[in-house]
Amino acid sequence: MPIPTRLSLAVAGLVLLSAPSVANAQDRPADRRRFLLPSSQTTDDPRRVLVGNAPRGPDGSIVLTGGRVFDGTGAPARELTVVIERNKITRLVPPGPANWPTGARVIDVKGMTVLPGLIDLHTHLTDGQIATIPPALVNDMADGMLRGIERMRFYIESGITTVRDVGSLDGIFRLKAWVGEHRATGPRVFAAGRLITGPGGHSAEGLGSDPDQAIFRIASGADDWRKAVREQFDRGADFIKITSHFSRDEVRAGIEEAHALGLLVTCDCETFYIDWAVDAGVDMIEHPLPRTDEVIQRMAAKGVASIPTLVPYQYIFDDDGGYFGSTSRRFTFGKEANLDVLRRLKTAGVTLGVGTDLVTDWYRRLPAPYLTELKNLVSVGLTVPEVLGLATKTNAVLLDMDDKLGTLEPGKLADVLVVRGTPDTNLDDLTRVEWVIRDGEVVVQGGIAVLPSRTRTGAAPAKRY
Numbered sequence: 001m002p003i004p005t006r007l008s009l010a011v012a013g014l015v016l017l018s019a020p021s022v023a024n025a026q027d028r029p030a031d032r033r034r035f036l037l038p039s040s041q042t043t044d045d046p047r048r049v050l051v052g053n054a055p056r057g058p059d060g061s062i063v064l065t066g067g068r069v070f071d072g073t074g075a076p077a078r079e080l081t082v083v084i085e086r087n088k089i090t091r092l093v094p095p096g097p098a099n100w101p102t103g104a105r106v107i108d109v110k111g112m113t114v115l116p117g118l119i120d121l122h123t124h125l126t127d128g129q130i131a132t133i134p135p136a137l138v139n140d141m142a143d144g145m146l147r148g149i150e151r152m153r154f155y156i157e158s159g160i161t162t163v164r165d166v167g168s169l170d171g172i173f174r175l176k177a178w179v180g181e182h183r184a185t186g187p188r189v190f191a192a193g194r195l196i197t198g199p200g201g202h203s204a205e206g207l208g209s210d211p212d213q214a215i216f217r218i219a220s221g222a223d224d225w226r227k228a229v230r231e232q233f234d235r236g237a238d239f240i241k242i243t244s245h246f247s248r249d250e251v252r253a254g255i256e257e258a259h260a261l262g263l264l265v266t267c268d269c270e271t272f273y274i275d276w277a278v279d280a281g282v283d284m285i286e287h288p289l290p291r292t293d294e295v296i297q298r299m300a301a302k303g304v305a306s307i308p309t310l311v312p313y314q315y316i317f318d319d320d321g322g323y324f325g326s327t328s329r330r331f332t333f334g335k336e337a338n339l340d341v342l343r344r345l346k347t348a349g350v351t352l353g354v355g356t357d358l359v360t361d362w363y364r365r366l367p368a369p370y371l372t373e374l375k376n377l378v379s380v381g382l383t384v385p386e387v388l389g390l391a392t393k394t395n396a397v398l399l400d401m402d403d404k405l406g407t408l409e410p411g412k413l414a415d416v417l418v419v420r421g422t423p424d425t426n427l428d429d430l431t432r433v434e435w436v437i438r439d440g441e442v443v444v445q446g447g448i449a450v451l452p453s454r455t456r457t458g459a460a461p462a463k464r465y
């Protein structure tokens with residue numbers, strides 16, 4: 001969808017409505033990367049840490065022939081052959097005889113559509129709110145890692161090749177590393193680490209003000225909010241997640257610190273807290289919680305995006321008849337009210353992303369929840385190709401990864417989904433997953449997750465004796 005975000009406005013060189021508040025801050029991609037030569041290789045995450053120039057990805061190459069390609073750029077689906085070398089897409093060529101790389105694995109995808117891997121911007125991979133988990137193990141790191149491993153399979157088999165984890169146990173960064181090294185099967189993980197909130201903040205109600213609370217970092221006062229942001233950065237955060245409650249000073253300090261470190265900030269908040277977060281320069285707002293038309297207009301004008309996540313609330317309303325007992329949800333809301341917020345966001349031209357927030361055991365319903373969320377977006381007037389564009393290209397922009405992910409173009413990382421049918425005309429076909437390739441490696445075959453057996457170049461852990 002061609003609605004400019006703050007990031008794309010910056011790339012286009014237009015005047016930012018929210019200028020960086022720190023001289024030489026790194027809150028725009030152009031700022032963060034100004035000292036990087038285009039030839040430099042960096043980590044494939046928003047931190048963009050320099051790495052050596054050794055070849056990356058698996059040694060082989062893969063060619064997908066005979067399929068329709070929906071490349072995510074806005075172009076209509078058409079017959080093309082996709083060539084993947086190591087972990088990158090290198091060519092998209094018209095069907096016919098071609099010079100494949102020697103020894104390429106050629107996969108016939110006739111009757112199927114090839115599209116960019118889907119992205120889910122709102123997960124909690126280590127979440128422990130499942131009835132079968134003993135209370136004593138909810139915050140247990142080992143159990144949390146196993147929960148993450150189990151969940152990742154559901155995501156990858158649904159064609160979701162990237163997730164953004166917006167609040168997990170500290171071990172989330174090890175899950176990210178294991179997937180990155182192809183030692184575990186799953187989607188790419190971009191993680192916030194712990195979510196930062198004030199005492200009594202959302203989801204942390206009743207936990208008191210001790211700063212360390214498993215998936216929470218309870219912060220008090222502007223300086224402590226800065227410290228909390230730096231702690232997540234130090235652990236490896238790819239972005240920062242904050243939730244109400246906070247003061248104006250706290251949210252301003254947290255966002256300023258994150259931007260200075262080159263990290264985007266997303267906020268789970270409601271009513272006037274949205275106003276304060278938008279004033280402070282937040283990059284996006286999670287959930288469909290109540291807000292004024294005035295702040296929706298300001299979100300649109302400042303390029304503050306929205307990740308509406310309607311589907312988890314639909315499950316809550318169905319299961320519990322409403323949302324009760326939360327001091328950060330002190331308003332009446334329901335399915336229609338949430339859809340109304342989404343409609344108003346869409347009408348105002350706010351950039352929309354796709355996330356599902358599948359806590360408890362809802363991940364076991366995948367791929368249905370992801371499809372339901374896409375259909376929610378269709379229900380407010382977006383076309384199916386536009387919605388697929390949000391799930392891929394726009395979601396990559398909101399991750400600050402659109403130069404490496406989100407479309408099928410030469411030079412992009414090879415995260416590719418192959419489904420039977422034509423999901424760009426019949427959205428339900430999106431669930432007919434056949435192949436998934438992530439980082440140049442086949443990770444789903446015949447709809448079932450597989451663990452690559454090859455040793456990957458450059459992926460071996462450093463030896464320590």
Ligand SMILES: [Zn+2]
Pocket residue numbers: 122123124166357
């Ligand atoms: Zn959440």
